[in-house]
Amino acid sequence: MKNATDIRCRCLVGGQVQGVGFRPFVYRLAVEEGLSGQVGNTSDGVCLELQGEAAAVERFLRRLPEELPPLARLARLERTDLPPDPALSGTPFQIVQSTGRSGHSVLVSPDMGICADCLRDMRDPRNPRFGYAFTNCTNCGPRYTITRSIPYDRATTSMACFPLCPRCAAEYGDPLDRRFHAQPVACPECGPRLWLVTHAQDSAPPARVTPGAARTTLRQAADLLRNGDILALKGLGGFQLACDARQDAAVARLRERKSRPHKALAVMLPDGEAARGLCDLSPAHEALLLSPEKPIVLCPLRRGAAADALSPLLAPDTGTLGIMLPYTPLHAALFDVLDEDAALPPALVMTSANARGEPLCLGNREALSRLGAQADAFLLHNRDILVRVDDSVAGVFPGSTDAGNQPFFHRRARGYVPRPVPLALAGEDAPTVCGAGAELKATLCLTRGGYAFVSQHIGDLENLPTFRFYEEVSAHLENLLEVRPQLLVCDLHPDFLSARWAEDRARREGLPLLRLQHHAAHAAAVLAECGELDGALALCLDGTGLGEDGQIWGGELIHMALGDLSWRRLGRLRPFALPGGEAAIREPWRLALALREQLAQTSLPASWTDAPDRDLPAAWSDALLHDARAAACAQAPMLREMLRRGVNSPLTSSCGRLFDAVAAELGICLTTSYEGQAAIRLERLAGLATRPDAPPEGTEAFLRPPDGAPDLWEVDCAALFAAVQADAATDGAAAAALRFHGRLAGSLAHMAAQAAARTGCRAVALAGGCLQNALLARLLPQALRGHGLRPLLPVELPPGDGGLSLGQAAWGLRALRLRQLP
Missing domain, CATH: 3.30.70.100 (Alpha-Beta Plaits)
Structure with a gap:
């Protein structure tokens, strides 16, 4: 009864x-x-x-x-x-047993770092999983990278080929056990196996790997690392290259083999205590490092005995270091072995295993084939990786000291993808839209109902292998979500591979295609994430984006009403020339020369002909910088003539190029070996001066009101550049760099205030790759608040091109709702 x-x-x-x-x-x-x-x-x-x-x-x-x-x-x-x-x-x-059908509404979990309970199991000699490199439970371990389809059951993952032993089966079937229905659950008796190979050896796994044999394998790998060798390690979402971060020769060899002379390398440390010994960590830094997602966290380096024990070659351009903690049991087991009898906590460079510009290696044979010139040995296992996912990179939120704050993404991937972004502008019955993304730091975005799913970081679409990875991500995400787009939205630039992909697919499948200008998509991404559908302003500050007028944009003030599907440009940085076109991006000294010519100053700066200031980091006086000085001096007369005649010198309003020009003028970066290098050096140089509490006074002097058509307020780049010259002459390069950041932030805020008075909008979205400059990202919101404006920064996605696909998808959703289709 x-x-x-x-x-x-x-x-x-x-x-x-x-x-x-x-x-x-x-x-x-x-x-x-x-x-x-x-x-x-x-x-x-x-x-x-x-x-x-x-x-x-x-x-x-x-x-x-x-x-x-x-x-x-x-x-x-x-x-x-x-x-x-x-x-x-x-x-x-x-x-009860899982059931499935098409059209699901389940959210797949991202991959999570190893939890404290599993670490205890691995470190307990009495536990069956002692030292086992594939230990996991329902609170940690692989998810997205091993999942073929939904529902998420063992049969639909790459663990399907590992039948459970009786002990694991009992845990898997016990609702009171923390491994109940943990799909990757395994132990040394029934799970994946680990082994070490050299170039000449076969990639096939041994017949059986005992716990003792696995420990021996890890000791062999540790010995190789201690000896300065480079190890290719099969990680969670692809292969990684590892070497001892305390050995200059090993780090230099890795840089040479990866053709990566200056760009910072991330370092893995065994625990939070080791990180505190090397870096000045705020509670927010520690919270990110210890979070289940375990991203690479950009941390300020501490100068001292422990920090000096790290190779100075790790991050020569910046005062921060990308730190991460072991996030897989394999990493943890390797560090446990490395820590035996070590005088200092072990520190390993842990970087993506790929040729420059290509995607991560996925499988064992692929790694042996592609990485033969980079690695001395390979630490392999036989659990297949189904989805390539790189490490996420994040800093603390600008101005943040609280441990509970969100990460400020530079790259969003492992640990966070495929976590969706809720969309206030869409309901459960909303159609699916695909945002095709940009060319650099590419992602793509699919909407499903009221959510947007932005893919993992794919990379720069500049070669066929990375484009194939882009297609691979698109197919997998669509299959996992069981959706197909009803509309495609791409960038305005016709030569972007992402735009060509969208064009080809729209033509093949008979789908409508929208093109959205690059910076409008940046604005839409932040406004969609923040739920600002009515009128708002947006400052979009990056390197390059094709404008609707055919010019190169990059420092734009936009008014957008996302709900009404309207936008217009109200301000910009005053354009200056790019002598030699794209060559000026690789050689910032050309940009400094162009602004000097605009100011009618034809003499070369002393910083190009003399040795750099002795107070600057020693790494900046390398051979590349000396060679660049000679080239700049030799080619300057020809470049001046090009500028005077307007030959191959397109105009740009790019904020990124303005940073490049100032860095070159101060003599710290005349040529670049990676994107953003000049701005990174400039930010570090500014950090050598005393930081102000606010942007300097008088920044409104750099603002120019509209002068006829086009009806745009402008920040005068040449005037800012002249102020840098004057500051450098009187107070030195570091003070000039710091004041430049402050003046730029103040000028942009004044321009936004003028637009706010005109439009009545008080919210200002901040987007574009320049916002990954921590100093600018702190000063600009501060300056906006000083005008009574409300800054909006992205939380779920990077401010740069990695988040742009969300803006495209959000724009497409509104276009479908308002039936504004081509």
Whole structure:
């Protein structure tokens, strides 16, 4: 007989609720409350039925969102009340088998770093998983990188080929065990195997690997690293190259083999204590390092004995270092071996294993084939990686000291993808749109209902292998979400490979195609994330984007009403010349020469002909800089003549190119070996001066009101450049660099204030790659607030091109809703 007070309900729970221990959590909660019913995975989410006393059911539903497992995220909970079922009364609560169908609404969990419980298992000699490099549970481990399809069950992952041994099967089937239905669960008896090979050896795994043999393999790998060799290690989303970060010769060899002379290399440290010994960590830095996502965190280096023990070749251009902690059990096991009898905590360079500009290596044979010239040995395993995912890179949010703040992304990938961005402008019935992204730091975005799914960082679409990776990501994300786009949105630039891909697909599949200007897409991305659908302003500051007038934009003030699908440009940086076109991007001294010519100053700066200031970092006086000085002096007369005649010298309003010009004028970066190098050096140089609490006074003097057509306010780049020259002559390069950042922030804020008075908008979105300059990202919001404006910075995505695809997709959704299609 049923109790007269019993009630029954069915709940459908959506969000990140599969593969994260959600069903055993529901089971335990239901048992604690004395409820009958069942819970199971479906393609619509997790479905649960509850029956019991009304008070117990209500308590259960209150506790559910408050006591979630660490990795679970609720997006919705739909309750339907049902008549009580007499057959359920007094029966035990059950976990039932998963069911699937097309058109699911489940969110796949990102890959998560190893949890503290699994680390304890690995470090306990009495535990069966002692030292086992593939230990995991429902609170950690691979998800996205091993998943073929939904529902997320072992059969649909790359663990399907590893039958469970009796011990693992018992854990997998016990709702009270933290490994209950942890799909990658394994142990040395039944799971993936680890082995070491050299170039001449075969990639096939040994027949069986005992725990002792695995430990021997790790010791061999550790010995190679201690000896200065470079190890290719099969990681979570692809291969990594590792070497000892304390050995100059090893780091130099790695740089030479990767053709990466200056760009910073990330370092993996064993734990937070080691990180504190090397860097000045705020609570926000520590919170990011220790988070389950475990990204690479940009941390300010501490000068001292421990920090000096690291190779100075790791990050020669910047005062920060990308630090990460071991996020896979393989990393943890390797560090445990390296730490044995070590005088200092081990520190390993851990960087993407790929040729320059190409995607990560995925499989064992691919790695042996592609990395033969880079690695001395290979640490392999036989768990397949299904999806390439690079490490995420983040700093703390500008001006943040709180541990609870979000990461400020430079690259969003492992640990965060495919976590969706909620969209206020779309409902559950919204059609699917694909934003094709940009050319550099490419991502693509798919919408499904009220969510936008931005892919992992893909890279620069400048070669066929990376473009193939782009296509691979598109196909996998569509299959995983079980959606197909009804509209494609791409960049205005006709030569972007992402735009050509969108054009070809639209033509093949008969889909409509929209083109959205680069900086309008930047603005739309931030406004869509922040839910600002009415009129708002946006400062879009980056390197290059094709404008609607055919010119090269990059320092734009835009007014956008995303809800009405309208935008217009209200301001910009006053254009200056790019002598030699794209050559000026690689040789910033050309840009400084152009601005000097604009100021009618034909003499070369002393910083090009003399030795650099002795107070500057020694790495900046390398051979490349000396060679660049000679080339600049030799070619300057020819460049001046090109500028006077207007030959091959297109105009640009690019903020990134202005940073390049100032860095060249101050003699710290005349040519570049990677994107953003000049701006990175300029920011570090500014850090050598005393930081102000606010932008300097008088920045409104650099603002020029509209002068006829076009009706645009302008920040005078030549005047800012002249101020840099004057500051350098009187107070030195560091003070000039610092004041430049402040004057630029103040001038842009004044321009935004003029536009705010004209439009009535108080919100100002900040977007573009220049916002990854930490000093500018701190000063600019501060200056805007000084005018009573409300700055909006992206939280879920990078401010640069890595987040641009979201703006394209959001624009496309509104176009479909308003039926504004070509």
